[in-house]
Amino acid sequence: MSPVNTSATVRPLVKLSAIRKSFGPVEVLKGVDMAVEEGQVVAMIGRSGSGKSTLLRSINGLERIDGGVIEVDGECVDPGQIDLRALRQKVGMVFQQFNLFPHLTAGENVMLALKVVKKQDKAATRAAAESALAKVGLGHKFDAYPSQLSGGQQQRVAIARSLAMAPKVLLCDEITSALDPELVAEVLGVVRKLAEEGMTLILVTHEMRFAREVCDRLVFMHGGRIAEQGPPAKLFDRPSTPELAQFIGMVEAR
Amino acid sequence: MAYSFDFSSLLDYTPVLVDGVATTVALTAVSTVLGVALGIGGAAARTSSVKPLAVVVGAYVELIRNTPFLVQLFFIFFGLPSLGIRLAEWQAAVLAMVINLGAYSTEIIRAGIEATPKGQIEAGASLGMTGPQIFRYVVLGPAMAKIWPALTSQIVIVMLGSSVCSQIAAEELSFAANFIQSRNFRPFEVYFLATALYLALAVGLRWIFSLMGQRMFAKGVSRA
Amino acid sequence: MLNFTLWDILSNLLLAARWTVLLSLIAFVSGGVAGLLLLVARVSPVPPLRIAAKLFIEVFQGTPLLMQLFIVFFALPLIGIETSAWTSAAVALTLFTAAYLAEIWRGCVEAVPKGQWEASASLAMTFPEQMRHVILPQALRIAVPPTVGFSVQVVKGTAVTSIIGFVEVTKAGTMITNATFQPFLVYGLVGLIYFALCYPLSLSAKALERKLNVAR
Numbered sequence A: 001m002s003p004v005n006t007s008a009t010v011r012p013l014v015k016l017s018a019i020r021k022s023f024g025p026v027e028v029l030k031g032v033d034m035a036v037e038e039g040q041v042v043a044m045i046g047r048s049g050s051g052k053s054t055l056l057r058s059i060n061g062l063e064r065i066d067g068g069v070i071e072v073d074g075e076c077v078d079p080g081q082i083d084l085r086a087l088r089q090k091v092g093m094v095f096q097q098f099n100l101f102p103h104l105t106a107g108e109n110v111m112l113a114l115k116v117v118k119k120q121d122k123a124a125t126r127a128a129a130e131s132a133l134a135k136v137g138l139g140h141k142f143d144a145y146p147s148q149l150s151g152g153q154q155q156r157v158a159i160a161r162s163l164a165m166a167p168k169v170l171l172c173d174e175i176t177s178a179l180d181p182e183l184v185a186e187v188l189g190v191v192r193k194l195a196e197e198g199m200t201l202i203l204v205t206h207e208m209r210f211a212r213e214v215c216d217r218l219v220f221m222h223g224g225r226i227a228e229q230g231p232p233a234k235l236f237d238r239p240s241t242p243e244l245a246q247f248i249g250m251v252e253a254r
Numbered sequence B: 001m002a003y004s005f006d007f008s009s010l011l012d013y014t015p016v017l018v019d020g021v022a023t024t025v026a027l028t029a030v031s032t033v034l035g036v037a038l039g040i041g042g043a044a045a046r047t048s049s050v051k052p053l054a055v056v057v058g059a060y061v062e063l064i065r066n067t068p069f070l071v072q073l074f075f076i077f078f079g080l081p082s083l084g085i086r087l088a089e090w091q092a093a094v095l096a097m098v099i100n101l102g103a104y105s106t107e108i109i110r111a112g113i114e115a116t117p118k119g120q121i122e123a124g125a126s127l128g129m130t131g132p133q134i135f136r137y138v139v140l141g142p143a144m145a146k147i148w149p150a151l152t153s154q155i156v157i158v159m160l161g162s163s164v165c166s167q168i169a170a171e172e173l174s175f176a177a178n179f180i181q182s183r184n185f186r187p188f189e190v191y192f193l194a195t196a197l198y199l200a201l202a203v204g205l206r207w208i209f210s211l212m213g214q215r216m217f218a219k220g221v222s223r224a
Numbered sequence C: 001m002l003n004f005t006l007w008d009i010l011s012n013l014l015l016a017a018r019w020t021v022l023l024s025l026i027a028f029v030s031g032g033v034a035g036l037l038l039l040v041a042r043v044s045p046v047p048p049l050r051i052a053a054k055l056f057i058e059v060f061q062g063t064p065l066l067m068q069l070f071i072v073f074f075a076l077p078l079i080g081i082e083t084s085a086w087t088s089a090a091v092a093l094t095l096f097t098a099a100y101l102a103e104i105w106r107g108c109v110e111a112v113p114k115g116q117w118e119a120s121a122s123l124a125m126t127f128p129e130q131m132r133h134v135i136l137p138q139a140l141r142i143a144v145p146p147t148v149g150f151s152v153q154v155v156k157g158t159a160v161t162s163i164i165g166f167v168e169v170t171k172a173g174t175m176i177t178n179a180t181f182q183p184f185l186v187y188g189l190v191g192l193i194y195f196a197l198c199y200p201l202s203l204s205a206k207a208l209e210r211k212l213n214v215a216r
């Protein structure tokens, strides 16, 4: 599905090796290895508490890992020495709760980091923000405050805010879970469009149909490890671990 | 800068300091008990349906909260004798502290009372309890649990504020410090030590109140 | 100087009250600036800064303003700074105000949802950038009512500076009492002057808070 070359010789854009993370005495990630190539769309699924969010948040340094190596586009991130600023310019993140800045308009939300982090001039930030908002179908909401937008619109602004930074990879943690059911489609539509345009995406999602249709690869997390991964069709139709079979049964029973 | 610190000369004055600390503790203890009692009464009055009572207590609270403790103290100690009310230094100090803490705790406890869910009062009423009974048995306990931290902070502030009672020659800790530095001419060291003692008192006071709070409110009251 | 009219007393008190107002303003403004620095240190990601700020705040909130005044008054000369009641009062009240405001504002910073920190961090903003553009604008909005409320404590705090000999309205009251032997009247008037200064501040703090609660 991805238009970009996925041959094994390409160096992966995101490479996780033996990632470990504990909260106090509880080990939440118990050695996770994963590689994501440019243009790939990867969905992480798994039960609540299996460590999906923690893994995702480690990739842009929101969680400090206790062991292992994270490499993003050649930017090596070991637990000791992290140039977070460089890393985070390459890794965008969209959150379940949108986390728009409530005191800024949609346009200002998008422009802020362009101005203070990328140090772009006024005209450039304005143009970039306008095009990012247009891309998520909200060009007309440039001057609206988050409180004046629906949940779906807020989440699309949040996506635009990340996209405007021109990240190499976008992380999405259950970005439709806080939305009313009728608003889910508009956000998934935006994500689908990004996938088609070749954006590298790592998603945590409970939208199984969406995962099946859009993703190149499914990663099933269980108990702090990757229990199984592969093409969605294979995992859904012929799960090789009982845990995944059970998980799929549980999800489909809903 | 050839100043050399000398704390050793303070040793001779240990008994004076001990007396000062004891007096500060005593002043604080007495005015806490009386002041919080006044605050409970004040809060009951402020939330009562008897309008004039609520207004009078409201005026008292605002008057005290918007004037300095030092001026309240001077008014009581130097001013009241004109009305024939003559108080000893420690009496004036206690009275001023009680009136001061009473006003603040009225406000604090009132906030706790007003946070009581209506349903609980109605439940009490439906059991045939009278207004005062509802206040005593239904409202007060949870309200106190809720405002305990705020009340603790206010009591600490009153304890620290009692240092100005030295100005009417009440022989508390800062009076002791003034006395010592007038003898040994080591003001910096003396006040430094007195300050450290106040800090220890404040920490101790907070600790005691948090223990008391845990004991009194541990059962059944969730702290939100 | 034997017969004082009420007007003589009041006008002298009001003249002295100018110093109360001026000292309050200075303490509040410079304490606000120092408090902001202290706040930034208190919530910064640098542990030594955080601990130092926390200690500073705890010491100033755990000791009497009077002792702080005495220490400043007697310590400044030790480090070679010429001192007067006026400078000591300004310095001590500034530090006192800074400690309390920093703690009040920390509460406001902590009321900003964690997601705001995470979202701005994931946009590659540094701590100062997060503070400046994302956190403080939101925190300061809710900080206005308690800050105005605290200004009352600053005005009242200036009364204590009379003890180190700074002639503001309380000290003037004592001096006038000594001349007129009318403590009831004089301290009553002194109290009313403070009330006239503080009560409007208290009222506006309350009004601002009500407005903020409605807006939310």
Ligand SMILES: Nc1ncnc2c1ncn2[C@@H]1O[C@H](COP(=O)(O)OP(=O)(O)OP(=O)(O)O)[C@@H](O)[C@H]1O
Binding pocket: A023, A028, A046, A047, A048, A049, A050, A051, A052, A053, A054, A055
């Ligand atoms: N900051 C934290 N402190 C302590 N424990 C945490 C913290 N964050 C997560 N955990 C624990 O780590 C485990 C994994 O959490 P994580 O959020 O990664 O799970 P998840 O797979 O994203 O689950 P969900 O589907 O509910 O979002 C959970 O048991 C959680 O309670």
Ligand SMILES: [Mg+2]
Binding pocket: A052, A053, A054, A173, A174
């Ligand atoms: Mg999660």
